[in-house]
Structures are given as structure tokens and as C-alpha cells.
Amino acid sequence: MNLLCELIEMVKVVSPDDGDVFGSLVLCGEDCNWDPVVFDMLIKAYVKANMIEQGFGTFRRSVEVGFVPSVVACNYLLNGLVKLRCVDRCWEVYEEMGRIGIHPNAYTFNMLINVLCKDQDVDKVNEFIEKMEEEGFDPDVVTYNTLINSYCRKGRLGDAFYLYKIMYRRGALPDLFSYTALMNGLCKEGKVREAHQLFHRMVHRGLSPDTMSYNTLICGYCKEGKMKESRSLLYEMIGNGVRPDSFTCRVVVEGYGKESKLLSALNLLSELERFEIPISPDIYEYLVVKLCEENRPFAAKSLLERISQYGYVPDIDVYNELLLSLCKCNYVAEALALKAEMVNKNIKPNIVTYRALIDCLCKIDKSMEGEYVMKEMVKFGVPPDTAICKALINGYCKEMDINRAESLLGFFAREFQIFDTESYNALVKVLSENADVATLMELQDRMQKELELQRKMPCVP
DNA sequence: TATTACACGA
Numbered sequence: 001m002n003l004l005c006e007l008i009e010m011v012k013v014v015s016p017d018d019g020d021v022f023g024s025l026v027l028c029g030e031d032c033n034w035d036p037v038v039f040d041m042l043i044k045a046y047v048k049a050n051m052i053e054q055g056f057g058t059f060r061r062s063v064e065v066g067f068v069p070s071v072v073a074c075n076y077l078l079n080g081l082v083k084l085r086c087v088d089r090c091w092e093v094y095e096e097m098g099r100i101g102i103h104p105n106a107y108t109f110n111m112l113i114n115v116l117c118k119d120q121d122v123d124k125v126n127e128f129i130e131k132m133e134e135e136g137f138d139p140d141v142v143t144y145n146t147l148i149n150s151y152c153r154k155g156r157l158g159d160a161f162y163l164y165k166i167m168y169r170r171g172a173l174p175d176l177f178s179y180t181a182l183m184n185g186l187c188k189e190g191k192v193r194e195a196h197q198l199f200h201r202m203v204h205r206g207l208s209p210d211t212m213s214y215n216t217l218i219c220g221y222c223k224e225g226k227m228k229e230s231r232s233l234l235y236e237m238i239g240n241g242v243r244p245d246s247f248t249c250r251v252v253v254e255g256y257g258k259e260s261k262l263l264s265a266l267n268l269l270s271e272l273e274r275f276e277i278p279i280s281p282d283i284y285e286y287l288v289v290k291l292c293e294e295n296r297p298f299a300a301k302s303l304l305e306r307i308s309q310y311g312y313v314p315d316i317d318v319y320n321e322l323l324l325s326l327c328k329c330n331y332v333a334e335a336l337a338l339k340a341e342m343v344n345k346n347i348k349p350n351i352v353t354y355r356a357l358i359d360c361l362c363k364i365d366k367s368m369e370g371e372y373v374m375k376e377m378v379k380f381g382v383p384p385d386t387a388i389c390k391a392l393i394n395g396y397c398k399e400m401d402i403n404r405a406e407s408l409l410g411f412f413a414r415e416f417q418i419f420d421t422e423s424y425n426a427l428v429k430v431l432s433e434n435a436d437v438a439t440l441m442e443l444q445d446r447m448q449k450e451l452e453l454q455r456k457m458p459c460v461p
Numbered sequence: 462t463a464t465t466a467c468a469c470g471a
Binding site: 044070071072073075076078079082105106107108109110111112113114117140141142143144145146147148149175176177178180181183184187211212213214215216217218219220223247248250251254 | 469
């Protein structure tokens with residue numbers, strides 16, 4: 001088996017596109033009489049190497065030369081096809097099995113039932129199962145679990161629990177999968193309490209909950225905003241030696257996030273770190289962004305600095321969130337410093353960065369500084385957009401710097417083909433309130449000429 | 462030697 005895997009690896013290296021191991025084996029076989037079982041192994045090896053297409057091809061060609069693959073090889077293949085969602089191919093394999101007399105076993109049926117459950121209605125599945133039972137197949141715990149899961153996903157809890165009861169009678173005792181599926185179904189219906197009761201019953205019956213069953217319940221509590229319960233379950237699981245995974249951490253942190261209890265989330269993460277549970281950078285990033293959204297840019301910044309020590313490198317979007325938050329809270333100096341830091345760290349500020357900065361500067365009557373930033377972005381090859389034009393013109397108008405507003409309007413038109421009616425109207429409005437008609441007419445005249453000049457110019461894409 | 466499970470809102 002390992003030898004064959006290596007053989008495939010070799011063929012992949014030598015000729016990745018048309019490494020025809022099967023053909024070579026058949027050719028060699030004429031001289032050295034292979035045990036046909038190598039074809040069986042080849043199918044498995046291909047599936048293991050994630051070369052499902054080749055595995056399927058080998059299956060078909062083996063059958064063509066008269067070899068009958070084992071049911072285990074077929075199951076390997078089916079499993080590979082299911083994972084790639086090649087439903088039609090699954091049924092091709094199944095039909096071929098029937099045609100050449102390979103008897104499907106419980107694994108085969110369970111995988112096929114799973115396929116049916118995923119893309120058919122459950123009643124069709126039951127027809128299939130009845131037919132299988134006539135062929136001597138006895139539904140086992142996996143079959144029941146698959147069905148229970150399918151019912152729960154469709155909100156048919158009554159049917160799911162009916163099967164759960166049947167399981168005892170049929171001697172297929174419910175396992176962790178069964179309970180987790182049922183708890184998940186209950187949680188989806190907003191019945192976390194009942195799910196928790198079921199959890200207790202499960203423990204009482206001697207099953208030890210694993211990460212998945214804890215996660216299901218914790219997730220259910222989080223969805224209902226019951227963070228106290230989530231938290232105590234999290235501690236319970238750690239106490240029982242079940243390690244929280246990235247899903248657990250994320251669900252709880254996001255649960256706190258939804259309740260705007262970011263401090264609790266931060267505290268929890270520190271606790272988890274103390275238990276040496278690895279926290280993925282995504283979770284920290286979520287918190288950083290969330291703190292920004294809740295107008296706590298300094299908390300966000302210090303968190304960012306803390307996790308940077310672990311080697312986390314924020315991307316432009318995270319930086320922008322922080323910068324936007326600083327701007328929104330009117331901490332312009334800090335925002336400008338952050339932009340400088342970005343440049344230092346070789347993270348190029350983009351249009352979003354500049355738009356926020358300019359907008360903020362203009363709003364606090366520092367349009368001149370805004371214009372300075374605008375010039376900088378142009379220098380760095382980031383062209384300004386209409387929003388930036390609006391911000392600057394409105395800013396200058398508010399500061400009654402009509403001349404700069406007008407010349408800037410011309411600049412945007414000339415250099416960047418930005419003709420913003422709103423900005424123009426703002427200028428006209430402030431002028432009409434503060435100047436005589438003649439001045440106004442002169443402005444309109446000049447702008448008109450500017451426009452005509454633009455139209456005559458060749459279009460620059 | 463194999464089969465079934467937890468959430469994001471695309």
C-alpha cells in the first residue's frame with residue numbers, strides 16, 4: 001500500500017498530467033503476472049492521494065478488464081466522491097457495483113443515505129432505506145444518526161426524536177453523534193434549555209461529552225445572548241479536560257460582541273490564554289474591529305499592540321478600521337500618527353485611509369491640512385475621488401475660503417476629471433449669500449469655460 | 462482498511 005502511494009507520488013512528479021499507472025500495470029502484468037489486487041490498492045491509493053478522478057478512472061478500467069474491485073475499495077472511492085459532492089458519480093459506482101455483483105455493506109449504504117439526505121427530501125430517503133432493508137441491510141447507529149441529523153436540519157424535531165426512541169428498541173444505542181444532532185436541532189428552535197437537559201441525560205447515560213457536543217450547547221446559549229451560561233459551560237469543559245477549539249473561542253467572543261460586552265470578551269481571552277488555549281488571530285481581529293465600531297479606538301489600538309507581540313500583523317483593512325474609528329471620535333492627531341505608522345511599516349494607505357483623514361480634517365475646520373493630505377495621496381499615486389472633492393470644497397466653503405474652494409474645484413476637474421455638481425452648488429450657495437451678483441456671474445463664467453476646456457481635451461482614461 | 466456532527470450570511 002505504501003509502496004503504491006509512493007509509486008503514485010513518483011508518477012505525479014514525473015508526469016503529473018498523464019501519469020498512467022493503470023496502463024503501466026496492465027502492460028507489466030503481461031510479463032510478470034500481477035495479483036489483480038494491485039488495482040484495488042491503486043484505487044485506494046488514488047483516493048488517499050486526493051486524486052479522486054484518477055481513482056474513479058481506475059475503478060472503471062479495472063471493471064473493463066474484468067477485475068472485480070473489493071467493496072472496501074468502492075467505499076473508499078464513494079467517500080472521496082461524496083467529499084467532492086460528485087453525486088452522480090456516486091450513483092454510477094453504486095450501479096456498477098450491482099451490475100458486477102459487489103455486495104454493498106453498511107458503510108456503502110450509510111454513505112449513500114448521507115448523499116440522499118443532503119440533496120433529497122427525507123421521504124425519498126426512507127423509500128431507499130426500505131428497499132435496502134429488503135436486501136438485508138440493517139440500519140445501524142450511523143444510519144440513524146444521519147437521518148436524525150437530516151430531520152434536525154429541516155426542523156422536523158418530532159421525527160428526529162421518534163427515531164431516537166426507535167434506536168433503543170432496535171438495539172442501536174444513541175451515541176455522541178445522535179445527542180449532538182438532537183441538541184443542535186433543539187438549539188436551532190431556540191430551545192437551549194431542553195438541549196441542556198438532553199445533554200445532562202446523555203452524561204447520565206455514561207457518554208462523555210466531547211468538544212463538539214459542548215460547542216453545540218455553548219453556541220446555542222450564545223445565540224440567545226445567555227453569556228453567563230456559555231461562560232460556565234466553557235469552564236466546565238476545561239474542567240473536564242475537554243479542550244475548547246477555535247470554534248468555541250470564536251462563538252463565545254462573538255456572543256459577547258453581539259451583546260456589546262467587549263470587556264468580558266477580553267477578560268475571557270486572557271483567561272483562556274492562561275489555560276494555554278491557542279487563540280486564532282481572527283478572533284483578536286474581530287475584537288479589534290468591534291472595539292473600533294463601538295468607538296473605543298484606544299482600547300482597539302492597545303489590543304492591536306498586544307497581539308502584535310505575538311507576531312500578528314494587521315492588514316490594511318484592520319488599520320483602516322482603527323483609523324476610521326479615531327477619525328469618527330475626532331482624534332485627528334492620533335489618526336495622522338497612525339497613518340504615518342502605516343507608511344513606516346510599509347502598509348500603503350489607500351483611498352479609504354485618505355478619505356477618512358481628509359473628511360475628518362475638513363469637518364474640524366482644518367481644510368488646509370486636508371488639502372495637504374490630498375496632495376500627499378496624489379504623490380503616492382492614489383487618485384482622489386468625488387467624496388474627497390466634496391469634503392474639501394465643503395470644508396473651504398464652511399471656512400469661507402472661497403478662492404481656495406474655486407481653485408480646488410478647477411484642480412479636481414483638470415487633473416482627475418471630477419465634476420461634482422454638489423460641490424459646485426455648495427460654492428455657488430456660499431457665494432450667493434456673501435457676494436454680489438456680479439461676482440457670482442463671474443464665477444459661473446469661469447466654471448463654464450473650465451468645463452468647455454475639459455470637453456475639448458482628449459479623454460484620458 | 463471505511464460511514465454520520467457545531468456557525469458565519471455568500
